[in-house]
Amino acid sequence: MASPAEASGTQPAPTLRCAIYTRKSTEEGLGQEFNSLDAQRECAEAYILSQRQEGWTVLPQRYDDGGFTGANLERPALRRLLADIQAGQIDCVVIYKVDRLSRSLFDFARLMHIFDQHGVSFVSVTQQLNSHTPMGRLTLNVLLSFAQFEREIISERTRDKQSAARRKGKWTGGYPVLGYDPDASRPVLKVNEGEAEQVREIFAMFLRHGSLGATLEAIQARGWGMKSWTTRKGRVHAGRPFDRPALERLLSNVLYCGEVKYQGKIYPGEEGEKVCIPVAKPSLTEQVPPPRVEPAPGVAPTGRLPRITRLLALAVRFEDLLRNGTARDYAELARLGGVSRSRITQIMNLRRLAPALQERILWLPASSSAAGVVTERVVRRLTQCLDWREQIKMFEELCDGRVRES
DSSP states (O other), rough: OOOHHHHHTTOOOOOOOEEEEEEESSSSTSSSSOHHHHHHHHHHHHHHHGGGGEEEOOOOOOOETTOOSSSSSSHHHHHHHHHHHHTOOEEEEEEEEEEHHOHHHHHHHHHHHHHTTTTTTETTTTTTEEEEEHHHHHHHHHHHHHHHHHHHHHHHHHHHHHHHHHTTTTOOOOOOOEEEEOOOSSSSSSHHHHHHHHHHHHHHHHHHHOOOHHHHHHHHHTTTTTOOOOOOOOOOEEEBOOOOHHHHHTOOGGGGEEEEEEEEEEEEOOTTTTOOOOOOOOOOOOOOOOOOOOOTTTTTOOSSHHHHHHHHHHHHHHHHHHHTTTTTTTHHHHHHHOOOHHHHHHHGGGGGGGGHHHHHHHHHOOSSSSTTTTTTTHHHHTTTTTHHHHHHHHEEEEHSSOOOOO
């Protein structure tokens, strides 16, 4: 018996194989029996059913991306969809709304080019858009322009919010560091005691050895590695073995001082929620121990060595590190110390002093009256004079009290 179409002399509409693509930016609610992806698919199926007289049919394959952003094309279901299009298995892609496919105008244009190459049409159910018509193409591009603008506005607000939080000393996310774990309930870090002990020992090693190379060898001998952690999606990141750059980053990380670094500036951790391990990162003047100086006969050193003495001793040690190749240049010393390169230059300029003056400064007793007068600022003025005899004369005047810091 002839079909109604054959009886009327008309040919049946060719079959249009329709693939339904759905997406949701977050994983929230995906565990429910009927979630957002199901709702999108149900709406698309109803639309395709309304076009059955045109030969539209739903393909059984599901292309669902749950928990993936529309800002890029790195989505597993979308990759499968594109592979099936290139294999000639799809005639039309049906979505609930344009931004489910992409929020980037550039990416959307790339997708439309792929669709056109393989003769695949594109339909947005709720916006009544069809890429086969010129008006549909124009409307799609306008809508994507607004979608991209909205995404950029949201990103800008997010950055501003994170910036304000960082300036207040809050933890706003990122790769966790050895010794800390993110607190799930608050924007702060909490100390991981097992890892914290390891971090303390690494700092102690560096203070003992005074060398990155020796410290790295000691760490590698113990088989210690960097932070191992698991993402919220359950992906495990195994800690890699330490190398020189990783050790430098650890030793100069201000988090271990209870501080937060953001855009090159340092902010104190939020009061009451400081993230410091109970050992402060050594300051630049303490990262490398000064050479041991025996007291003169009959003189018992008392109190902390003057700051200028410790700075000069640091310059001596830095010079040794540069000479033996442990540190390459001033820039590397600056990275290690967490200071600017100009600060390293200031410290190293102390080696311009006359040898006799350097010896006197290294032996400067903490309890002497000169200790309060011979400050870094004054001694820096001496280094600007290249005549050692003049330097010594100026230093004597300083110690005699004739020169005072202006």
